[in-house]
Amino acid sequence: MVYDKEIQIDNGRLLGSIDRQTNISVFKGIPFAAAPVGHLRWAAPESVKPWHGVRSAKEYGASSIQIPPEKGSFYQKEFLPRPHIYDEDCLYLNIWAPEANNGQRLPVLVWFYPGGFVWGSGSDTSIDGTELAKKGVVVVTINYRIGVLGFLAHPDLTRESPNRTSGNYGLLDQIAALKWVQRNIGQFNGDKCNVTISGLSAGAISTHLLSASPKAKGLFHKIIAQSGSVFAMKGHATLENSEAAGIRYADSLGATSIHQLRKRSPEELLSKPYKAWPVVDGWLLPDSVTSIYDKGQQIDVPMLIGGTSDEAATMPRGVIKLNTFSIWAKSTFGDVAQEYLKRYPAKTDGEAWDNFVAAKTESIHWATRKWACQQNNTGTEPVYLYAFRKAPSGKFSEQHGAYHMGDLVYAFNNLDTLDRPWTKEDRALADLMSSAWVNFAKTGNPNGGTLPFWPAYTRADDVIMIFDSKTEAKIDRRNNTLHRLFDKEFKANSAYLKL
Numbered sequence: 001m002v003y004d005k006e007i008q009i010d011n012g013r014l015l016g017s018i019d020r021q022t023n024i025s026v027f028k029g030i031p032f033a034a035a036p037v038g039h040l041r042w043a044a045p046e047s048v049k050p051w052h053g054v055r056s057a058k059e060y061g062a063s064s065i066q067i068p069p070e071k072g073s074f075y076q077k078e079f080l081p082r083p084h085i086y087d088e089d090c091l092y093l094n095i096w097a098p099e100a101n102n103g104q105r106l107p108v109l110v111w112f113y114p115g116g117f118v119w120g121s122g123s124d125t126s127i128d129g130t131e132l133a134k135k136g137v138v139v140v141t142i143n144y145r146i147g148v149l150g151f152l153a154h155p156d157l158t159r160e161s162p163n164r165t166s167g168n169y170g171l172l173d174q175i176a177a178l179k180w181v182q183r184n185i186g187q188f189n190g191d192k193c194n195v196t197i198s199g200l201s202a203g204a205i206s207t208h209l210l211s212a213s214p215k216a217k218g219l220f221h222k223i224i225a226q227s228g229s230v231f232a233m234k235g236h237a238t239l240e241n242s243e244a245a246g247i248r249y250a251d252s253l254g255a256t257s258i259h260q261l262r263k264r265s266p267e268e269l270l271s272k273p274y275k276a277w278p279v280v281d282g283w284l285l286p287d288s289v290t291s292i293y294d295k296g297q298q299i300d301v302p303m304l305i306g307g308t309s310d311e312a313a314t315m316p317r318g319v320i321k322l323n324t325f326s327i328w329a330k331s332t333f334g335d336v337a338q339e340y341l342k343r344y345p346a347k348t349d350g351e352a353w354d355n356f357v358a359a360k361t362e363s364i365h366w367a368t369r370k371w372a373c374q375q376n377n378t379g380t381e382p383v384y385l386y387a388f389r390k391a392p393s394g395k396f397s398e399q400h401g402a403y404h405m406g407d408l409v410y411a412f413n414n415l416d417t418l419d420r421p422w423t424k425e426d427r428a429l430a431d432l433m434s435s436a437w438v439n440f441a442k443t444g445n446p447n448g449g450t451l452p453f454w455p456a457y458t459r460a461d462d463v464i465m466i467f468d469s470k471t472e473a474k475i476d477r478r479n480n481t482l483h484r485l486f487d488k489e490f491k492a493n494s495a496y497l498k499l
Contacts, residue, residue: 009184011050014057016095023099024133025188028092028123029061032180033173035089036145041262042157042169045091045176060123061092064146065266068119084121088149088266093142093177094122096129097188105191107441110140110181110220112174114201114228114405117276118147131413135438138190140181144173144206148274149266153242153281154250156258167242167279171213174206178219196222196441200408204228204305205278208371211299212292215284220301222444224437225368226411227307227404230289231490232367242279249274290490293371296378302444303375304437305368306386306464310401312360317353325352332359336488343481362482364404369478370487372457382456384446385464387476390429394420407467411437425469433467 005018005025016027033045040046062085100106111127113120122141129139144150153167174197182192197207197220204225210216211223230236237245252272255261261269280288292298320328325346330337344359346352365387372383388407391400400406409415413434415422436446436454446454446465452472454465464476 006054007187009187011048012052013054015054016057018099022130022134024130025097025099026095026130027057027097027188028094029059030057030093030095031061031091032093032142033091033176036091036149036169036173037088039262041088041149042152042154042166042258044161044169044172060094061143062087062090063121063123064088064090064143065149065270066115066119066147067270084123090143090145091173091176092122093140093180094129095188096133096139097190098133098136098138100189104189105186105194106136106138106189107194107196108138108140108181108185108190108192109196109198109224109437109441110142110178112142112144112197112199112203112206114199114203114408115146117151117170117202117205117278120146120202125417126409126414127412128414128417129412132434132438135435137438137441138185138188140177140185142174142177144170144177146170146202147276148249148269151276151278152246152249152274153237153239153279154246154258154261155243157246158239158243160258163281163283165239165279165281165283166246167237167239168281168284170276171206171209171278171284174210175213175216175219178216182219193221194442195220196224198224198226198437198441199228200226200405201228205230205232208289209278209285211301212287212289212297213284213299214286217299220299222301222441223303223305224440225303225305225371226407227311227364227368229305229367229371231370231486232364236280236285236288237275237277239279239281242277245275290374293374293378298375298379300375300379300381302381302383302440303372304384304386304440304446305371306388307364307368308402308404308406309387309389310361310391310406311364311404312357313400314403315357315360320352320356321349322346322352325356328356332489333485334489335492336485339488340485343485358479359482362479363486365478366483366486369483370490373459376458381444384440384454385457385476386454387464387466388433389466389468390426392418392420393423393426407433410434410467429467429469429471432471436465 001020002017007014018025031048122143132139150170157166205228207223207225208229333340344355375383389402410430410433413430439448440446465473
């Protein structure tokens with residue numbers, strides 16, 4: 001039976017619900033920052049004003065303004081099947097909290113969603129926190145600003161900022177949510193001193209970025225990152241280049257100032273393309289992540305990172321053909337493109353496609369290895385590395401294998417949010433994997449229960465955990481040739497993107 005439950009937080013009283021069968025309480029649509037509208041569009045998040053009476057927390061808040069994946073596309077069908085409300089007033093979080101005994105404080109898992117910093121939501125059914133909460137963690141999912149509303153840099157914005165910076169509003173939202181957790185999570189039986197930040201793809205990249213930000217110090221104590229790191233997208237944007245891109249974007253809309261852009265509707269803003277990407281701004285990110293790690297200045301916490309074996313297998317066929325293969329190679333590998341093309345020649349559309357998918361997939365494996373190795377080199381806390389190789393059951397299995405985001409519903413133990421013919425093997429793997437995630441959130445070590453022993457990662461032995469029909473820790477051979485090419489290209493660009 002589900003009953004009402006009231007709780008007091010810093011801004012007022014909330015009305016959520018509690019399921020007495022599971023003893024899990026749920027609170028949705030909690031504002032963690034003021035609505036980023038009007039003069040707060042492209043501004044650091046501000047505090048929520050206290051409310052009078054009891055505020056309902058039984059429905060999700062709006063998701064960030066975005067252009068979602070095309071209807072009928074793979075990721076729209078798999079992960080965004082439920083209609084969403086999209087609005088600039090989007091800074092809400094959701095909580096699933098077990099009832100605790102004798103004042104016990106439980107570990108907290110905060111989730112940042114995927115979507116390339118251009119789409120996504122903290123209220124997708126695939127990340128419902130009920131099943132993880134049943135295993136003893138408080139789960140928090142948040143919304144953060146994305147696209148042009150989350151990452152626009154512009155000289156006007158830099159001038160009006162007290163920190164003389166612009167462009168990282170989505171990351172500032174994540175930090176504001178973590179500060180809210182520090183102030184309030186105790187009311188939900190959570191331990192503010194045991195917070196794990198977690199995410200997939202853009203969400204994983206976010207955790208990597210926050211680990212290099214002095215503004216996030218003390219707000220989290222562990223990291224789980226699935227299929228993403230800063231290296232996966234070849235680095236960062238500089239503030240100077242991002243401001244120039246912002247001027248070009250404003251010009252495309254016929255706007256000569258931020259004041260004019262703030263008067264434009266969200267629909268008008270989305271009508272023109274803008275490359276949404278975090279910025280090394282000298283304040284939130286004082287330097288590139290790779291430089292911060294090289295100096296040993298990262299937030300040194302235990303990490304669990306990895307990805308899927310067929311990351312790029314869902315890319316639409318025809319994106320790359322023989323006549324565009326060399327153009328793509330030059331944009332991806334820069335000064336080492338000729339070396340890549342010599343080692344991976346293509347004479348047909350099929351060969352071009354296979355090479356493209358292999359390189360896109362391997363880039364994420366390279367990115368997680370590079371992050372793990374940097375932490376090994378200059379950090380003191382362990383890294384646990386994994387690869388997810390189980391092709392989810394169903395009609396896409398043969399075509400897509402263990403695709404990008406395919407491990408999400410296993411980690412959350414939420415298989416039934418996807419319409420697939422799940423087997424006992426799938427369910428056993430989801431239970432095992434989600435338990436490992438919960439173990440790590442509790443202690444900083446995923447080991448325990450029925451999980452085979454998972455050693456911390458070192459470059460010397462290259463042993464990682466393989467999640468598959470048979471889950472085991474073993475040496476994971478990667479494409480060293482591609483990894484060397486990625487290293488060369490990354491070094492040539494000094495870890496910065498050319499916008």
